[in-house]
Amino acid sequence: xxxxxxxxxxxxxxxxxxxxxxxxxxxxxxxxxxxxxxxxxxxxxxxxxxxxxxxxxxxxxxxxxxxxxxxxxxxxxxxxxxxxxxxxxxxxxxxxxxxxxxxxxxxxxxxxxxxxxxxxxxxxxxxxxxxxxxxxxxxxxxxxxxxxxxxxxxxxxxxxxxxxxxxxxxxxxxxxxxxxxxxxxxxxxxxxxxxxxxxxxxxxxxxxxxxxxxxxxxxxxxxxxxxxxxxxxxxxxxxxxxxxxxxxxxxxxxxxxxxxxxxxxxxxxxxxxxxxxxxxxxxxxxxxxxxxxxxxxxxxxxxxxxxxxxxxxxxxxxxxxxxxxxxxxxxxxxxxxxxxxxxxxxxxxxx
Ligand code: NAD
Ligand code: TYD
Numbered sequence: 001x002x003x004x005x006x007x008x009x010x011x012x013x014x015x016x017x018x019x020x021x022x023x024x025x026x027x028x029x030x031x032x033x034x035x036x037x038x039x040x041x042x043x044x045x046x047x048x049x050x051x052x053x054x055x056x057x058x059x060x061x062x063x064x065x066x067x068x069x070x071x072x073x074x075x076x077x078x079x080x081x082x083x084x085x086x087x088x089x090x091x092x093x094x095x096x097x098x099x100x101x102x103x104x105x106x107x108x109x110x111x112x113x114x115x116x117x118x119x120x121x122x123x124x125x126x127x128x129x130x131x132x133x134x135x136x137x138x139x140x141x142x143x144x145x146x147x148x149x150x151x152x153x154x155x156x157x158x159x160x161x162x163x164x165x166x167x168x169x170x171x172x173x174x175x176x177x178x179x180x181x182x183x184x185x186x187x188x189x190x191x192x193x194x195x196x197x198x199x200x201x202x203x204x205x206x207x208x209x210x211x212x213x214x215x216x217x218x219x220x221x222x223x224x225x226x227x228x229x230x231x232x233x234x235x236x237x238x239x240x241x242x243x244x245x246x247x248x249x250x251x252x253x254x255x256x257x258x259x260x261x262x263x264x265x266x267x268x269x270x271x272x273x274x275x276x277x278x279x280x281x282x283x284x285x286x287x288x289x290x291x292x293x294x295x296x297x298x299x300x301x302x303x304x305x306x307x308x309x310x311x312x313x314x315x316x317x318x319x320x321x322x323x324x325x326x327x328x329x330x331x332x333x334x335x336x337x338x339x340x341x342x343x344x345x346x347x348x349x350x351x
């Protein structure tokens with residue numbers, strides 16, 4: 001983020017004392033973003049709107065100076081109250097896990113489509129000067145080795161990615177119909193501190209730490225580009241400052257690796273045997289890969305700082321040192337989810 005701070009062209013974000021609303025900031029990427037804003041723009045007022053779903057956790061913001069509003073982006077009154085007086089908005093609030101969307105997608109439609117519309121419509125009425133809708137690489141569907149640019153057609157293949165595509169459509173429509181200065185970002189698979197234990201890298205790490213099986217879907221051949229959360233946050237900040245309203249920006253690191261390589265690297269970092277890796281029944285409709293061309297964003301001056309090994313090692317080390325945070329999260333609601341998602345898979349697959 002600090003690189004972009006020197007820009008002369010930035011979007012009135014040099015106003016001291018401005019208010020930025022960050023939705024979904026009790027979650028993984030939003031909380032990292034808020035910490036970065038606090039560090040790099042200490043003069044800003046930071047307001048958070050988050051309804052604290054199973055994925056939200058206020059402990060991610062412990063000790064961070066924010067005005068926290070517990071509320072739902074899909075509730076027009078809460079949305080209006082939260083955007084009032086804000087000049088910048090970044091919308092991270094979402095249901096974010098593909099596997100959960102395959103179990104029941106109703107909350108995904110509500111938050112990712114209707115909620116996105118509601119918070120954007122409130123932003124129009126409040127005269128917000130820049131709105132960033134945080135979307136995902138998954139809206140393109142799988143790329144099978146070819147790199148997507150922002151001009152490619154969307155072909156979402158899971159209920160999660162379809163709902164995120166729906167949120168994007170609302171962004172374009174509210175931009176055109178009501179003049180909201182909105183940019184959309186499409187970031188790749190993100191890893192780093194504070195990610196929920198349901199996602200692959202934390203799950204594999206936590207299970208390895210506890211000498212439990214690492215459930216790798218299929219044969220572990222699907223590939224993801226692992227972007228460090230700090231790089232994702234600096235990219236969003238670049239778009240907030242310099243993105244053209246109405247434009248989409250791909251965010252990619254080029255750290256593409258298959259899932260088996262990732263599971264092996266986690267075992268190696270923790271000194272655990274690879275025999276903990278267990279191939280289990282694949283995710284239905286499992287996208288093979290998402291490769292993104294992020295030239296448009298790089299032309300705004302952004303570049304990632306973390307390569308694959310540094311991203312993975314620093315994340316694994318963070319989980320090894322922070323059981324005090326994730327320990328309570330893998331109890332309660334997560335136990336039930338884990339039993340539903342992995343019970344049969346782990347029983348049916350050979351050890
Ligand atoms: P997360 O699941 O960790 O956090 C989501 C947060 O949103 C939680 O704090 C939750 O309480 C809150 N929330 C959910 N529904 C809400 C609602 N209706 N109103 C208010 N708050 C609500 O998600 P994340 O991984 O931090 O992802 C953040 C955003 O980035 C999402 O929009 C996601 O689609 C996108 N994204 C994520 C990744 C990734 O790899 N994690 C990659 C690209 C894009
Ligand atoms: P995930 O972290 O759920 O992110 P996304 O599906 O949004 O990219 O999964 C990353 C990759 O890891 C994906 O290819 C699915 C795979 N995966 C497993 O093999 N086992 C698991 O238990 C999980 C959660 C994911």
